[in-house]
Amino acid sequence: MFFYLAFMxxxxxxxxxxxxQLLPALSNPARAAGAAETLKGLGIDAAAVALFAFLYSxxxxxxxxxxxxxxxxxRLSRLKLRAGAGxxxxxxxxxxxxxxxxxxxxxxxxxxxESFRRSQPLLRELAERAVLAVPFATDGDAPELRLDEGxxxxxxxxxxxxxxxxxxxxxxxxxxxxxxxxxKKLAGVPPDSPVYLSLRMDGxxxxxxxxxxxxxxxxxxxxxxxGMWSGLLDGMDGRVL
Numbered sequence: 216m217f218f219y220l221a222f223m224x225x226x227x228x229x230x231x232x233x234x235x236q237l238l239p240a241l242s243n244p245a246r247a248a249g250a251a252e253t254l255k256g257l258g259i260d261a262a263a264v265a266l267f268a269f270l271y272s273x274x275x276x277x278x279x280x281x282x283x284x285x286x287x288x289x290r291l292s293r294l295k296l297r298a299g300a301g302x303x304x305x306x307x308x309x310x311x312x313x314x315x316x317x318x319x320x321x322x323x324x325x326x327x328x329e330s331f332r333r334s335q336p337l338l339r340e341l342a343e344r345a346v347l348a349v350p351f352a353t354d355g356d357a358p359e360l361r362l363d364e365g366x367x368x369x370x371x372x373x374x375x376x377x378x379x380x381x382x383x384x385x386x387x388x389x390x391x392x393x394x395x396x397x398x399k400k401l402a403g404v405p406p407d408s409p410v411y412l413s414l415r416m417d418g419x420x421x422x423x424x425x426x427x428x429x430x431x432x433x434x435x436x437x438x439x440x441x442g443m444w445s446g447l448l449d450g451m452d453g454r455v456l
């Protein structure tokens with residue numbers, strides 16, 4: 216952006232010099248021979264200023280959009296959750312960075328319940344990929360999301376993680392509702408539309424949409440997590456939206 220400004224200043228200066236040479240040439244027939252060349256240089260300078268002004272404007276808008284996206288994600292990371300239905304200590308969503316891929320399911324209670332049912336056949340695969348769901352009933356009618364405990368081996372760590380997949384509960388729901396409303400406005404989504412947002416393991420938003428979460432697609436796209444992730448690029452699972 217600095218170079219764009221420098222090139223714009225250079226082009227503007229060249230244009231002023233060319234204009235200062237062109238005006239006397241037009242008024243003095245003795246200098247008219249060089250007017251065409253001066254006019255050509257003025258056109259080049261004007262085109263250069265316009266080009267670099269366009270590039271600067273585009274870069275500035277991209278920078279503003281990135282800053283706004285980072286600010287929204289920072290607000291998201293400060294929203295509070297509670298594990299389980301008890302009176303556990305609320306914690307910030309950002310505390311799960313590096314340990315879980317969150318999927319926020321926001322809509323009426325019926326939408327949340329149906330999203331829960333659709334995830335049932337894939338619970339083990341989702342748990343293997345460190346996916347955790349955050350159900351948020353926007354109408355206040357939070358459904359009871361009860362898993363079938365029958366036949367579960369308590370010594371099976373993956374099975375235990377599967378049972379915890381739907382155990383996160385949003386706290387201070389007014390702040391959650393405000394954040395979601397802001398997201399919908401930016402995306403041009405009607406405020407009453409049920410939506411989902413999937414986060415990468417580093418806490419950045421990797422996908423979102425109107426309707427039910429594509430659980431099968433998550434299983435196909437996300438790599439399984441085995442133990443503590445140690446690579447520098449772990450968690451960078453998908454481009455940032």
